Structure formats: C-alpha cells, structure tokens
Amino acid sequence: MALRTRLTTLLGIEHPIIQGGMAWTATAELSAAVSNAGGIGIIGAGHMPTDVLREQIHLAKSLTDKPFGVNLMLLTPHIDDIVQMVIDEGVKVVTTGAGNPGKYMSALKGAGIKVIPIVPSVALAKRMESIGADAIIGEGMEAGGHIGDLTTLVLTPQLVDAVSIPVIAAGGIADGRGVAAAFALGAEGVQVGTRFMCADECTIHPDVKDVVVKAKDRDTVVTGRSTGHPVRVIKNKLAREIMELDREGKAEEIEALGAGKLALAMRHGDTAMGSLMAGQVAAMVCRIEPAADIVADLVNGAEEVMRALGTVPVA
Numbered sequence: 001m002a003l004r005t006r007l008t009t010l011l012g013i014e015h016p017i018i019q020g021g022m023a024w025t026a027t028a029e030l031s032a033a034v035s036n037a038g039g040i041g042i043i044g045a046g047h048m049p050t051d052v053l054r055e056q057i058h059l060a061k062s063l064t065d066k067p068f069g070v071n072l073m074l075l076t077p078h079i080d081d082i083v084q085m086v087i088d089e090g091v092k093v094v095t096t097g098a099g100n101p102g103k104y105m106s107a108l109k110g111a112g113i114k115v116i117p118i119v120p121s122v123a124l125a126k127r128m129e130s131i132g133a134d135a136i137i138g139e140g141m142e143a144g145g146h147i148g149d150l151t152t153l154v155l156t157p158q159l160v161d162a163v164s165i166p167v168i169a170a171g172g173i174a175d176g177r178g179v180a181a182a183f184a185l186g187a188e189g190v191q192v193g194t195r196f197m198c199a200d201e202c203t204i205h206p207d208v209k210d211v212v213v214k215a216k217d218r219d220t221v222v223t224g225r226s227t228g229h230p231v232r233v234i235k236n237k238l239a240r241e242i243m244e245l246d247r248e249g250k251a252e253e254i255e256a257l258g259a260g261k262l263a264l265a266m267r268h269g270d271t272a273m274g275s276l277m278a279g280q281v282a283a284m285v286c287r288i289e290p291a292a293d294i295v296a297d298l299v300n301g302a303e304e305v306m307r308a309l310g311t312v313p314v315a
C-alpha cells in the first residue's frame, strides 16, 4: 500500500515524506538518500556560502535521479545570491524557513520551481497561498531550531481549514503514529527533521547523533526568546548560558554567543558549547539506521495505525 496525496502528485514522489532542510545537518548525502527512498530530501542552505551550496546541489544530482529540494533560510544575508543560484541550477523544489519568502516568489515560480514555505501561523499561510505557494508546511513548536508559538496539533487543522493548497505537518513527528495523526488532522504530508539526524547518511558528527539517541522527554528547551528568534535545542552548557542571558534580557549578547555554534556542534562535535538544535521527538529517536529504513518505518507505521483505526473501538 502507499500513502498517495496531492503532495506526492505535485512533487512526483512515492511517499508524502519531506526530510527537513536542517542547516549544517541536511547535506546532499542525506537528502539524496531520502529521495532515493521515495520521500523528498531537502538540502539545508542555512548560512552556507553560495558556492558551497552549489557544490552540494551538484553532489545531490550525482547521487540521485529523483527530485530533491533546497531549504532557503531567509535570515541569511546573501539570500538574493542563493535564490538566483538555485534558479540557475534548475532545482525543482524549494522550501523556505525563518521568514516571509514573498519577495522571491515570482522569480522562483517563474523558473518553474515548486515553492513550499514553512509557516508558523494561519495568517502567513493565507498570504503564501495568495501569492502562489504550491503547498505549505505548518511547523509546530515541538520542532527543533527556529520555531513559532503554536503546537502542531493546534496549527495543522487550522491551516487545513484556511487554505486550499496541500498542508504538510511538521514538528513532533518521528514515527508512523505521528504521520497517522497528521493525516487525521487533514495534512497531506509530513516533514520530519530530528529523526533523520540519526540516519546513517546524515553527515553530522557522531557525538551529536549519540546525544539525540540518549535524549529524554524533557531534554529540549527553547532559548533566545528575548532575541525574537526562539530556538529549540537539546539542553547543554551553551543552552544554560543563553537561558541565563534570556532572563537578563541581553539579546545582543545572545546573538554574539550563538554565532557559529550550530556548525560547532554538527561539524565539530562540540556537544557542550555547540548548538544542539533538535525537536522534542529527540527522545523518540533510539537508533542510527539507514534513511531508507526511516522512510519505510514512517510509511508502514502510519498504514498500520490507519488500518487499525478503520475499526471503531467498541469495548
């Protein structure tokens, strides 16, 4: 069996599973592996220099014939160059995060790119639909990294009611039960980030994977609220220092302390002073395995739940 929705048709993929485009984490190797498994892999541009991202796109093209995408992190200062390069390279799918992609929509759409903005609210979702978004990803505050305020359980059905384009649920989804729950809320796909951090093909430092595997239910915290860009991370020394600065309202010092810390964790494996961005579901990620096994588990697990729910309980 397969989960077929407007999203699988829109993107020409087998399973409605989008791998989150995590900065410093979702590299070409992971993205190609997810695409080869029938979902869609997304390279996380984050703050990557344009040439480095171009090389990542070339590498992904060499590793898969299936569609893959790029996540544009809209807070990056050279975003205009990145958008042009993504168009020039013929990337087929773009997700956007951490801002309003309105300025780039006509250029991206004009190049035939499917554009799927990540939104934290109903108002932004409606605006994105009105300017031509092909689908939207509604990301709840259970997610890792930069987040909004609403939970996935509350955001998803409101988005489904507010727009006609497909809604993809994100935040808090790590297994088939989560996928089935998202479908119950009306979503036509899911975006999964944290679980893919522990894919074999994810090139982050093994010590970070180990932290995710060992994380327990209350191990993530939201830091940096005072900066206007709250970020969910697994608690460590850096997070405690930022929380202290948050209490003192020292936003500028937080920005300074945070600079370069995501790469410090993901590339160099500094699990004390690096930024361990991950979602609340870190606690549900218990092993390191091939990306294809993760995709299969998400799809097969969801189908199992949906079949079981086909029988209304009467006991």
Ligand code: TUI
Pocket (backbone or CB within 6 Å): 023, 046, 073, 075, 096, 097, 098, 099, 100, 118, 119, 120, 124, 139, 144, 145, 146, 147, 148, 229, 231, 277
């Ligand atoms: O973008 C993400 N997650 C991210 S981006 C990132 S890099 C970063 N590092 C430090 C500080 C800030 C960012 C790490 N994780 N997820 C998608 C997402 N987008 N979540 C929330 C939003 C969002 C927020 C506000 C999207 C649009 C938005 O619009 C505001 C506006 O301008 O209307």
